[in-house]
Amino acid sequence: EPLSVDVPTYVGLPNYAGAPTWDANSVCKPIPPAHPALLLLPPHIEYQVTPNNADDRNLRYSISTPSSKVALSETGLLTTHGEKGRVTVLIEDTEVDSELLMVNVLITNIYSILVENSYGVLTLPTDADSHLKIHLQDTLGRAFPSPNELGKLSLSLSISDHRILEGSLVEKNSILYLRAKSEGLALVTVYLTENPSIFDIFYV
Numbered sequence: 001e002p003l004s005v006d007v008p009t010y011v012g013l014p015n016y017a018g019a020p021t022w023d024a025n026s027v028c029k030p031i032p033p034a035h036p037a038l039l040l041l042p043p044h045i046e047y048q049v050t051p052n053n054a055d056d057r058n059l060r061y062s063i064s065t066p067s068s069k070v071a072l073s074e075t076g077l078l079t080t081h082g083e084k085g086r087v088t089v090l091i092e093d094t095e096v097d098s099e100l101l102m103v104n105v106l107i108t109n110i111y112s113i114l115v116e117n118s119y120g121v122l123t124l125p126t127d128a129d130s131h132l133k134i135h136l137q138d139t140l141g142r143a144f145p146s147p148n149e150l151g152k153l154s155l156s157l158s159i160s161d162h163r164i165l166e167g168s169l170v171e172k173n174s175i176l177y178l179r180a181k182s183e184g185l186a187l188v189t190v191y192l193t194e195n196p197s198i199f200d201i202f203y204v
Helices: none
Strands: 040-043 047-049 059-063 070-072 077-080 085-093 098-107 112-117 127-138 155-159 165-170 175-181 187-192 195-203
Touching: 059 070, 112 187, 155 165, 165 187, 175 187
Parallel strands: 040 098, 112 195
Antiparallel strands: 047 077, 059 085, 070 077, 085 098, 112 127, 127 175, 155 187, 165 175, 187 195
16 A cells, blocks of 8 residues: 555545555546645644554655754654744655655644534533534645644633533544533633634634
8 A cells, every 4th residue: 555644635625645546447546636735734833744554664754855944753753843834754665665755744824723513502402512623724724633633732712601611622622522501601712822813712
């Protein structure tokens, strides 16, 4: 199986596998134009680059051109710094000749937070609970990896009335858990801890 890395595209669309795919007749399938071949990462985080079947391969990681934007460990842990821009991560299977994968990385700011299906909890019965997935997007609506894959990323939660609603960020900030305690109206806000102007807000 060729090397590939899952790259998020847009909320609601499947990930891009990070490499062209091949059909049963060994014909290369083109990359769908709606799928950006860019791995988006925000500054000042850690991200583990994990190809398919990584445990069964002898992999070597490198940066195509030395850059002050990132640091890359021998195990594929990518650390972004404060500088934004593009870098290319090279992944080589040392046991397979010519097995080389290039992962294009764009370091850019998070522009928006989207709590998926928040409209579904506009009315929440007392004592009922809900788990909502959290997405991060750039200025073009493209998706970052899930918050639970972005080490050092900090999200915060604000609930206007804890007598009515309780909640928490679980699974390393990737899921918003809510439970209705009593009748009433409460505003829920999920935001970047270091930049509260990046947020999603809705009422329950």
